[in-house]
Amino acid sequence: MFLMRYVFSIMLLFLVVHFSGADPSDIESDMNLFLSFGSRADGTDGENEALNYIADKLKEMDIGFKRQLLNTEKRGHSFSQNIIAEIPGTSEGQFIIAAPIDGGAFSTALLLELAKVFKENPPKNSVSLIFLGAEEGESDFHPYGSRIASESFKRENNIFAIYLEGELLPQTWQLKIGGNGKVAPYWFVKKLTSVLFSDFIPFRLRGTDIQVARLGIQGEIGPLQSWLDSNIPTILLKGSGTVNNAEGDRQIKNLIKAFLDLDKGLEVIPKTKESIYIFLRLFPGDIPRIIPELPYVSVFLGISALLLFIILLRFRDVRLNMRRLSQYWWAWPLLFVIVFVFFFLSTLIVEETLLLADFPDIWVHAPGTFVFFKIVIAATLSLNFILITRGLPLPRSPHFYSYAAIVTSGLASLVFTAMDITITAYSLWTIINMMLFTASRNIRRKTFFLLLSIVPSFMGLLVIIREPYSTVIKSLLLSRISGSLVLTLLIFPIILAFTSLSYWRLHYDRTRYSVLTPAATFTLSLSSIITLFWILSLNPYSEKNPQPLKIIDSINLVFNERQLEISSPGPIGNAELFLDGNTYPLENLGRTADVRMPFNRTPLKVESDTRSFLGRRTITGKISGEANPGNLTIHLNSTTPFTLHEANFPFEMSPSGASAEVFVGDNPPFPLSLMFTVNNDAQLILSVVGYWTEPEDPPHIIRRDIKDSVSRTVLLEVSI
Structure with a gap:
């Protein structure tokens, strides 16, 4: 069956690619051309060359397009633009394929090839190919391209989008289906993963990726956020790794066929926005399966009803033990607080360990070790939980703790259901095993079901x-x-069950106090001490993996001062600084250091001229100096409120009216010409902060296991 599907797919791929005129060599040629432009960041010459080349290619193919300027914002400014090519379809749907010009040489070249393919093979949906400018940048307004493009499509119906990002031809594609509580709908994920699998395109997507995105705990999602905020179903495909030429040609053809198949497969776009589903794919070669919300909820409710039925069958025992539980109801919150305090203390110990190492982010280099360290500490304290219960006037019946474990699992299930119903499956597993644990009379079976209840947390x-x-x-x-x-909700039922097991031995087996708990406590304590010393001696950096170090060459032209701000994730130690032909020894540096240096540069200059007419003053100026600043931050300041009537760049006045920020965008043309019109009696100070990512004659740290990155900031203030 698999062989027949493979042969059929190869034949269909050959026919589609042959008659569509797709040529992998064209894509590789365009990709190499884009790479030859160098940096294609916001406002750079490389970006302008890429935009002009894309426009020329679209004209050659007789495809209609428009240039969408990105400088129309009231706040923020960019010299960049988007290019949007439109290919009409035969249905009412809208299929968007977007790619960033900066950092997307391959994906941009692929879009040009798709333009040719869709031109020769009219699509079912109307296709919009968007070449996005100004996607990367340090300002709060980036990504300009995605933000403005998505705004222009947000009112469209029957729409879906693919964001394609790949600088080189990738070995595999990472799928990002959403974030911050919003994910792509069920039908879109199902169709896309099915197409990628059937067209033999390697991709990576886990069910946990969807759950993490739905919970909003995945971190930054970049330009994808703009499309989701515009309520456009969007999936980001980000390339990783590289492939050789032979494999690359085959994958390019597969990709082109996949986009054609996706267009045909979604000729009728479902109206539903269903975002609750489970994605199942245990191994890369497995067929992806997606369980939608209705079957999942039905199975969940069915299992829950079955559990209630089992409880009713044992009504007498349940009623008696629930009466015992209610009699000591006050013990449950007390024990919950005790366990929470254990985890709180383990968190403080981890924090103190990071402070001792003087390396707050060292856990990033060994996350498994730090998780093990915290769990060992919490486990050590939790073993003392049993000893605490014996020393306090708490219930000593094993049934109290086993039923408390079931109740706690049920409460945790309600909490997780409120967060995301798909997570409830894990807590449901724990509830089932806790019930089997409680119902069992054999100590080995109890231990077995207790271990099974830990499986979801461990996995x-x-x-x-x-x-x-x-x-x-x-x-x-x-x-x-x-x-x-969260850890208390997950672990507390297990601790309660372990305590119940301990009291079960005393109550029914009539055993004496065992040395097992003290021995386990000692073993875990020793493990935590050994791990602590290992962490304190951990150095993740070497010549093969050099330590990143950031140097900001900060020059203040107001006070004629120069200072190097040196920072790194971990302690720096001894090194040598090379600057302006001189070498300076640096000893025993921590994570940060400020080094004052001789003032010998003037990277920024301002020239201005003023003309007054009818109560208004027009100021023209030119900012010049060291070439190619990455960014200029410009403010007009005054001791009293003033009126800024107009400027040649967007601006924003402060609420006090005594300050205005002027937005000139990244990589502005330099020297930069300015023009302001203010009230005639305004006494202004022009404040300019220049930022260079590749400064002239930069300082450097000399050490083999250090890789430094240098930037320069310059502050200049002049009265105008």
């Missing part, structure tokens, strides 16, 4: 560490309240 932890979901790991490791609460 979830492995997935989080392997990915890694750094935002989730950071929350569990370092969040004193929310992270500790």
Whole structure:
């Protein structure tokens, strides 16, 4: 069956690619051309060359397009633009394929080839190919391209979008289906994954990716956020790795066929926005399966009803033990607080360990070790939980703790259902095993079901560490309240069941106090101490993996001062600084250091002229100096309110009326000409901060296991 499907797919691929005129060599040629332009960042010459080449190619193919300027914002400014090519379809749907010009040489070249293919093979949906400018940048207004393009399509119906990002021809594609609580609908994910699988395109998507995105704990999602905010179903395909030429040609043809298949497969776009579903694919070669919301909820309710039925069958025992539980109801919140305090204390110990190492982010280099460290600490304290219950006037019946474990699992299930119903499956597994644990009379069976109840937490932890979901790991490791609460909800039922098991031995087996708990406590304590010393001696950097170091050459032309701001994720130690032909020794540096240097440069200059007419003053100026600043931050300041009537760039007045910020965008033309019109009696100070990512004659740190990145900031203030 698989062989027949493979042969059929190859034949169909040959026919589609042959008659569509698709040529992998054209894509590779265009990709290399885009790479030859160098940096294609916002406002650079490389970006302008790429935009002009794209426009010329679309004209050759007789495809209609428009240039969408990105400088129309009241706040913020960009010298860049989008190019939007439109190919009409035969149905009412709208299929958007977008790619960034900066950082997307291959994906941009692929869009040009798709333009030719769709021109020769009219699509079912109207296709919009969007070449996005100004996607990367440091300002709060980036990504300009996605933000403005998505705004122009947000009112369209029957629409879906693919965001394609790949600088080189990738080995595999990482799918991002959403974030911050919004994910692509069920029908879109199902069709796209089915097409990628059937066309032999390697891709990576896990069910946990969808759950993490739906919970909004995945961290930054970049330009995808703009499309989701415009309520456009969007999936980002980000390339990773590279392939050789032979494999690359085959994958290019497969990609072109996949986009054609996706267009045909979604000729009728469903109206539903269903976003609750489970994605199943255990291994890369498996057929992707997606379970939609209705079957999932039906199975969940069915299992829940079955559990209630089992409880009713044992009504007498349940009623008696629930009466015992209600009699000591006050013990449950007390014990919950105790366990929460254990996790709170383990969080403080992890924080102190990071402070001792003087390396706050060292956990990023060994997340598994730090998770193990925290769990060992919490486990050590939790083993003392049993000893605490024996020393306090708490119930000593094993039934109290087993039923408390079931109730806690049920409460955790309600909490997780409110967060995301698909997570409830894990807590449901725990509830079932806790019930089987409680119903069993054999100590070995009890132990077996107790171990089974740990499986979801253990597997979830492995997935989080392997990915890694750094935002989730950071929350569990370092969040004193929310992270500790989540861990308490997960672990508290297991601790209660373990306590019940301990009392079961005493109550029914009539055994004496065992040395097992003290021995386990000692073993875990020793493990935590060994791990602590290992962490304190950990150095993740070497010549093969050099330590990143950031140097900001800060020059203040107001006070004629120069200072180097040196920073790194971890302690720097001894090094040598090379600047202006001189070498300076640096000793025992921590993570940050400020080094004052001789003032010998003037990278910024301002020339201005003023003309007054009818109570208004027009100021013209020119900012010049060191070439190619990445950004200029410009403010007009005054001690009293003033009126800025107009300027040649967008601006925003402060609420006090005594300051205005002028937005000139990234990589502005330099020297830069300015023009302001203000009230005649305004006494202004022009404040300019220049920022260079590749400064002239930069300082450097000399050490083999250090890789420095240097930038320069210059502050200049003049009265105008």
